Amino acid sequence: MNKPSVGLAPEGAPIIGLLTVLTLFTAVLGWWPVTLVAFVLLWFSVHFFRDPERVVPQEEGLGVSPADGKVIRIEPRVDPMDGETKTCVSIFMNVFSVHVNRAPVSGTVTGVRYWPGKFLNAAWDKASTDNERCAWQMKDEKGADWTFVQIAGLIARRIVPHAEQGDQLKRGQRFGMIRFGSRVDVYLPEDYNPAVSIGDQVFAGQTILAKKSDD
DSSP states (O other), rough: OOOOOOOGGGGHHHHHHEEEEEHHHHHHHHHHHHHHHHHHHHHHHHHHHHEEEOOOOOHHHEESSSSSSSEEEEEEEEOOTOOOEEEEEEEEEOOOOOOEOOOOSSSEEEEEEEEEOOOTTTSSTHHHHHHHHEEEEEEEETTOEEEEEEOSSSSEEEEEEEETTTTTEEOOEEEEEESSSSEEEEOOOOOEOOOOOTEEETTTTSSSSEEOOOO
């Protein structure tokens, strides 16, 4: 049996390292107000960049959540990668969520598209068209097309991709992250139905987000 563990996303190493040095340096000098501020920032950074292992469901015919957070919308939307109207599930991540994103299904990355943009509140409806974002298209092992879009938010200022077009990903495998509060939209294939409701808390790579309808 594998014991669960909590690692750190590598993107956080420079920030955590700098804040650790600053905290120790100011403590040695006795600058306690600065030390306290540095320690709080260090704690927040470690918390933000945490990257826990997840138990990924192995059953066929399902997709998992690509992000930690809260389901804020389930509605028809136009898929930005192919222009078709599909069911879209929107997941909002606040600054306390794990921000490492994971592939909802196993398959091949068939397209990646980036749009520069604004940094509006990621929970707003127009964030899906106005904000900085990166869309990923995957073809799963059964040939169905999935699209998921990382959307930067009011505080988020950087989308960090780990994969690229042509890569093979496993369900629950890390493919990127967004720094400091954001959102991920998932466009479901036609024969998949949402398995979550608005208001549900979901966990990347672990919560079942959608299931294939019975043939």
